[in-house]
Amino acid sequence: MTNAPRWNRARQALAVLTALLAAAAGTGPVAAQDMLDMVDLSSEAYTKAEMSRADIETKIAALKEGETLDLSDRSLNGLDLSNMDLRRVNLKLARMIGVNLAGANLSGVVLDQAWALKSDFTGANLEGANLFGTQLIGSKLDGANLSKARLIGDYSKCSMKGVNLAGANLAAEEANQSMGLIRTSLKSSDLADANLAGANLSRALLEYVSFANANLSGTVLSGSEAAGADFGGADVTGADFTDADLNSARIGGMKNASAAKSLDKAKNVDKAFR
16 A cells, blocks of 8 residues: 655646646647656556555445545545445545546545546446546546536546536636636547537537537537537537637537527638538
């Protein structure tokens, strides 16, 4: 077992903030690489686990009414936590690389600034969860429930087929811009057949995302960067494309395109594929 030094917390938080601000500046893959360079992913803090599944189950069972198990800033890498009820666990800043959380119940859980690269959230329940500054690059979230969740972080290259993001908030953080605009990245992720009804993706980074056959009814896409995205078969009834960049996006085959808002006024819509 390893006990990661406390400086990992500050270093990890700095790496996350740097990545998000770089994404906001639009520096793309270079930003992601710079973020990864700030932490040693080969160190025990990102490859080992401080406890086992059985340890966590025992601690949860011992909780008194109203108590929460604090696993913030802990290393849980590689654990099989599938189908566990983790609603009373705080996972802020946790290191969870390669963790199996398929079918787990994480409803309302705080995962702010957690690192969960290449983890499996297939069918997990994250309804109303908080994922601010969370790193899920290359993770699997097929069929997961993220309805009404708050997500700002790097969710690029994720498999999110059939994910439920209805009413979720993925909009850029504009409340405090003293250090720059913080945006969500879904670059090159697969959201085919996803439910994003009423979700807010304002100013999100959506380059090369697949929204094929997705439900985008009432989705806010204003100011998003959606160059190269695939909207084929997506229902865009009431979707707001104000100032969205659709350069080279596939918009032919959209369902109810005439009922979308400002689609004809989107940036570079003349360069989209119909």
